[in-house]
Amino acid sequence: GLPEWRRAIALQNRAAEVGFDWPGPGPVLEKLDEEVRELNAEFDTDPPITERVEDELGDLLFVAANLARHLHIDPARALRRANAKFERRFRYMEAHAHEADCELVELDLAQQENLWQQAKDEEHDAD
Known part of the structure; x- marks a missing residue:
């Protein structure tokens, strides 16, 4: 189907x-x-x-x-793009946590959201 x-x-x-x-x-x-x-x-x-x-x-x-x-x-294409965007931002979060000698799981939600916002800001600056 x-x-x-x-x-x-x-x-x-x-x-x-x-x-x-x-x-x-x-x-x-x-x-x-x-x-x-x-x-x-x-x-x-x-x-x-x-x-x-x-x-x-x-x-x-x-x-x-x-x-x-x-x-x-195309909703499938839009979802693929959203998945790719989420993955880029999440990898940014992981990399920046690792650079600070910690793992994402060690950060509280506010710290994680701060990293997420940084990832978004960097993407927008690159546009």
């Missing part, structure tokens, strides 16, 4: 052919916000019900694929 991202877009294209579609990316972004709120609401239950959390996360991903479709962006 199709990879799930491609299947989501194919389903949305099929719906769009009969007019069941958002007019542009703006309303899709609003729907994405709604899905985030619904996912958050599932975490407010005590305890969170895994199946409902999974359903809401699936809805969020489905809407994200629809946003990519409206923006003419």
Whole structure:
């Protein structure tokens, strides 16, 4: 079968052919916000019900694929780029921790986030 991202877009294209579609990316972004709120609401239950959390996360991903479709962006390519960016930044963090004679695991979250921000800043300076 199709990879799930491609299947989501194919389903949305099929719906769009009969007019069941958002007019542009703006309303899709609003729907994405709604899905985030619904996912958050599932975490407010005590305890969170895994199946409902999974359903809401699936809805969020489905809407994200629809946003990519409206923006003419390949979601698999966008995710590959995001993975590569995360990996570059995380390796930066590891390298800088090692230069300071420590391991990332020894740093608290605030220190780790500081390194993450440094990695981001260096990337932006290089642009």
